[in-house]
Structure formats: structure tokens, C-alpha cells
Amino acid sequence: xxxxxxxxxxxxxxxxxxxxxxxxxxxxxxxxxxxxxxxxxxxxxxxxxxxxxxxxxxxxxxxxxxxxxxxxxxxxxxxxxxxxxxxxxxxxxxxxxxxxxxxxxxxxxxxxxxxxxxxxxxxxxxxxxxxxxxxxxxxxxxxxxxxxxxxxxxxxxxxxxxxxxxxxxxxxxxxxxxxxxxxxxxxxxxxxxxxxxxxxxxxxxxxxxxxxxxxxxxxxxxxxxxxxxxxxxxxxxxxxxxxxxxxxxxxxxxxxxxxxxxxx
Numbered sequence: 001x002x003x004x005x006x007x008x009x010x011x012x013x014x015x016x017x018x019x020x021x022x023x024x025x026x027x028x029x030x031x032x033x034x035x036x037x038x039x040x041x042x043x044x045x046x047x048x049x050x051x052x053x054x055x056x057x058x059x060x061x062x063x064x065x066x067x068x069x070x071x072x073x074x075x076x077x078x079x080x081x082x083x084x085x086x087x088x089x090x091x092x093x094x095x096x097x098x099x100x101x102x103x104x105x106x107x108x109x110x111x112x113x114x115x116x117x118x119x120x121x122x123x124x125x126x127x128x129x130x131x132x133x134x135x136x137x138x139x140x141x142x143x144x145x146x147x148x149x150x151x152x153x154x155x156x157x158x159x160x161x162x163x164x165x166x167x168x169x170x171x172x173x174x175x176x177x178x179x180x181x182x183x184x185x186x187x188x189x190x191x192x193x194x195x196x197x198x199x200x201x202x203x204x205x206x207x208x209x210x211x212x213x214x215x216x217x218x219x220x221x222x223x224x225x226x227x228x229x230x231x232x233x234x235x236x237x238x239x240x241x242x243x244x245x246x247x248x249x250x251x252x253x254x255x256x257x258x259x260x261x262x263x264x
Contacts, residue, residue, distance in 0.1 A: 025258065029206060030250035033193040033228070037246075038100025041181050043140055045094040047129030049112070049121055056090040061116030064091040071127070090118035094129050098139050100181050107173040110142045114167035121146050121169050137179060144174035190229045191246070198226030201257035209254045 048067055049056075057064040062081070068089055069081040092112045102108060112126060124146050131140040148169035195203060203222035210220035210230060220230045230249065232242075 026253040026255050028250060029193065029209070029252050029254055032197075032202065032206065032254060032256060033195045035246055035249065036192045036194050038181055040100065041098040041133040041139065043094075043096045043098055043131040043133055043175075045129045045131035045140075045142070046115070047092055047094055047112075047142075048127050049090045049092050049118075049124035049146060050088060050127060052088045052090060052118065052121065052124045054087045055119035055122070056087045057114075057116035057118050058087070061091060061118075064089060064116050067091055090121060090124065091115040092121070092126065094126070094131055094142055094175075096131060096140060096142070096175055098133070098177070098181055102177050103180055104177055106177045108140065108175045108177065109173060110140070110171045110175040112146055112169050112171065118167055120148075120166040122148055122166055124169075126171060126174070131175065133181075139177060139179045139181065140175040141178055142171060142175040144171045146171055189232050191232060191249075193220075193228040193230065193249075195226045195228075197256075198224075199257055200225045202254070203228055205257070206254050209252050210249060213248070213252050 046067070048064070048071065059065070065081040065084045068084060068086070069079045072079045091114070093115055094110050094112050096108055096110045098108065110131070112121065114121060126143055126146060128141060128143040130138045131142055132138045146169040148166050193206065195206070200222075203225055207220040207222045207228050210228070211217050218231075220228055222228050232245075
């Protein structure tokens with residue numbers, strides 16, 4: 001009896017570190033993967049910056065004069081582009097990234113950069129500019145004063161002092177979302193999990209863990225080493241149910257497959 005007790009005690013002591021290590025490696029799905037309900041959309045646009053102190057585009061940037069003339073024509077002011085003589089206007093590109101979580105009325109940061117031969121955008125204000133995605137649809141309207149990370153200072157004898165890039169700037173919260181991006185779950189009725197570190201075994205274990213948690217076989221499928229698709233019930237069209245479902249998925253724990261380390 002004493003020998004049997006000793007054997008079980010010895011076996012338990014041997015297995016305990018392995019069991020503890022196994023339990024310690026269980027992590028939440030939210031730490032292994034991200035729930036992808038949509039895609040980020042790159043936005044671009046072209047606009048005019050006004051209010052520059054003689055540092056705008058010169059006459060060589062003829063497209064700036066045409067843009068200015070077209071804008072004035074839309075305001076019922078007929079102007080000949082060849083007759084325009086201004087140095088306080090510059091043509092710029094506007095770029096931004098629209099998150100799948102951005103909704104109508106939200107404001108986002110927008111980056112602007114000179115398209116012509118402007119000397120600086122310091123002190124300028126961007127006029128209302130539409131920003132479209134690759135599909136040509138306008139998602140954001142942007143306008144407002146430009147904040148630049150540099151400056152140009154004129155010195156004596158014609159010398160100048162330059163700090164960083166004064167022809168590139170940002171309009172913090174200057175872009176207003178006017179059209180929301182389409183969510184992937186609205187397209188195919190699935191939500192997608194993307195593993196931060198793709199692994200076939202971890203992907204399979206994640207799908208199994210989701211099926212086991214909700215008690216429904218085939219609810220989740222490992223599409224490849226880095227992607228798990230989870231089928232959505234039509235009832236999740238209600239936003240509060242969708243939020244609860246996503247939260248449940250994130251808290252499920254999985255034991256990721258860790259590569260063996262060979263110590264020589």
C-alpha cells in the first residue's frame with residue numbers, strides 16, 4: 001500500500017508541471033486574433049488651400065489656376081484661368097484611411113501634401129474637398145486649417161531656414177464621414193477571425209473551441225492557417241446581439257500550438 005501511494009505521488013509530481021504549463025498557455029481568442037468585420041478604405045481627394053502668405057503655387061502649376069477658376073465658376077463667378085494672378089493658393093492632395101467602425105458624422109484626421117510648386121502650406125486653410133475610395137464613392141468631406149510639422153523662415157541676404165517639411169500637413173479631425181463603409185458581415189453573413197501569427201493547428205483549435213463554446217458543430221471553420229470564418233445567425237442583424245456575440249467569441253480560451261525549441 002505504501003509503495004502504491006508513493007508511486008501515485010511520484011507520478012503526480014512528474015505530471016503537475018506539464019499540466020500547469022498547459023493551463024498557463026491557454027489564452028483568449030482576442031489575444032490570438034482580431035475580429036474583422038470590415039476593411040479599411042484608403043481615401044484620396046484633390047483640393048485648394050487658400051490664405052497662404054505668398055507661398056502658394058506659381059503660374060507653372062497651371063492646374064491650380066484651372067481648379068480655382070472651376071470653383072469660382074460653380075459659384076457663378078466667371079473667370080479666365082489665364083487672367084488669374086495669385087500666390088496665396090496651392091493645389092494639394094488629401095489622403096486618409098477610413099476605418100470599418102467609422103459612422104456618419106464621425107471625424108477623422110486627414111493628411112495633405114502640395115501638388116505644385118508651393119513654398120509652404122503654413123497658415124493655409126483647405127476648402128471643402130470630397131474624398132473618395134477606390135470604388136469612386138465619396139465617403140468623407142474635409143475642410144479646415146492645416147497644421148504643419150515644419151516652417152520656412154526668410155533670413156537676411158536672401159537666406160532661409162527650413163524645419164522639416166512645410167509642404168505637408170495634417171487637418172486634425174477635419175474630415176467628416178458622409179457615407180459609411182460596407183461591413184463584411186453585411187455581404188456574406190460571416191465574421192472573420194485573422195490570427196496574428198498564422199498556424200494550422202492553432203486555427204483548427206480556435207474553430208473547435210468556438211464550436212464547443214456555442215454547442216454547434218460547423219459554426220466556425222478554419223479556412224486556412226490564418227483565417228477562421230464564423231457563421232452568423234440572421235438574428236444578429238440587431239446590433240446589440242452582434243456585440244454580445246463578438247464579446248463571447250473574444251473571451252473563449254484556446255491553447256495555441258507553440259513551436260518546439262531545441263536546446264543544444
